[in-house]
Amino acid sequence: MRTPEPETGHVSQDAAIIGAVAAPDVHxxxxxxxRKTGPVHPRVVDHxxxxxxxxxxLLQAERPALLGVQEALGEQSAFVRECLGGSYRFIGHxxxxxxxxxxxxxxxxxxxxxxxxxxxxALSETPHRPGSRSWGNLIPRVLVSGQFRDxxxxxxxxxxxxxxxxxxxxxxxxxxxxxxxLAAESSVPVVLTGDxxxxxxxxxxxxxxREDALADSWAASPRHSTPAWGTYANYREPxxxxxxxxxxxxxxxxxxxxxxxxAHRHLGGWASDHLPVQAVIRFPEKGSPA
Numbered sequence: 001m002r003t004p005e006p007e008t009g010h011v012s013q014d015a016a017i018i019g020a021v022a023a024p025d026v027h028x029x030x031x032x033x034x035r036k037t038g039p040v041h042p043r044v045v046d047h048x049x050x051x052x053x054x055x056x057x058l059l060q061a062e063r064p065a066l067l068g069v070q071e072a073l074g075e076q077s078a079f080v081r082e083c084l085g086g087s088y089r090f091i092g093h094x095x096x097x098x099x100x101x102x103x104x105x106x107x108x109x110x111x112x113x114x115x116x117x118x119x120x121x122a123l124s125e126t127p128h129r130p131g132s133r134s135w136g137n138l139i140p141r142v143l144v145s146g147q148f149r150d151x152x153x154x155x156x157x158x159x160x161x162x163x164x165x166x167x168x169x170x171x172x173x174x175x176x177x178x179x180x181x182l183a184a185e186s187s188v189p190v191v192l193t194g195d196x197x198x199x200x201x202x203x204x205x206x207x208x209x210r211e212d213a214l215a216d217s218w219a220a221s222p223r224h225s226t227p228a229w230g231t232y233a234n235y236r237e238p239x240x241x242x243x244x245x246x247x248x249x250x251x252x253x254x255x256x257x258x259x260x261x262x263a264h265r266h267l268g269g270w271a272s273d274h275l276p277v278q279a280v281i282r283f284p285e286k287g288s289p290a
Contacts, residue, residue, distance in 0.1 A: 016062050018258070020063040025257055026112075026280070027279075028064060028278065030070075031274065032069075036073050036075070051269075052079060066113070068106055069107065069161070077103055087109050090107045092144035093120065095122075095141065095142045097140075104144050106193075108146070111151075113148045115147075120143070123135075123162070123164075123174070123178065141165055155285075157283055160179060160191070164195065175204070180213045199243035205247070213251075217259055218244070220252075222258075225278075229261040232273065247277065257280040257281065259280075261276070
């Protein structure tokens with residue numbers, strides 16, 4: 001299959017690459033927003049006070065209806081919700097034993113989606129023990145899952161969001177196995193967003209894609225609105241020869257309309273060390289197989 005060519009043309013760096021879309025399409029985004037750092041941090045570009053207005057500008061331009069965020073501290077989650085608008089809510093809390101620390105929340109537009117059920121589990125041998133660790137990761141890792149109904153189309157789906165370990169390949173693989181099993185067993189289509197800390201050639205990504213439990217939205221898309229930038233740009237000019245480590249995976253039954261990796265500057269700079277990954281998707285019509 002021929003690889004789709006990215007769109008070209010001059011676009012304002014503060015303009016939307018995708019923006020709000022109408023039903024039955026759904027705009028999904030995955031974004032590691034980088035945890036808050038203060039004025040004593042040696043890298044000025046990392047300071048949250050500097051980055052927060054850029055986060056706001058990007059989110060208000062793009063208006064994703066579903067957003068999986070990584071590395072959000074409590075006040076950052078509240079800030080993201082406020083940026084998105086009054087109709088948005090989120091699920092998920094800190095990964096610590098008392099719900100403190102970094103979170104991987106899922107944000108959703110209540111004008112479009114009804115939340116049916118949700119849970120947060122630890123990616124460990126004891127998933128229902130908050131703060132638990134296994135498989136070589138030194139810090140807790142979590143999976144947030146939400147079951148939703150699309151108010152416009154009545155489609156039901158499961159959304160998962162996570163941030164996999166940056167050091168332990170065993171932890172990434174075991175986590176991938178758990179998420180693949182959830183996707184394979186789901187009776188409804190699945191959307192998985194996350195910072196996997198793993199490239200397209202990694203064993204953990206291969207596990208997630210095994211037996212067509214999930215598909216890479218970028219590879220499945222007929223239309224790429226940007227080049228295939230490496231998603232960990234670290235506040236530098238993005239490069240297409242760097243790895244994608246942030247992903248949107250979907251059940252194969254979900255139709256992918258277009259995808260993007262957002263390298264736009266907002267208010268003169270980048271909002272995070274990671275670039276947001278975006279996709280416009282369409283769930284199967286009611287009665288179609290999941």
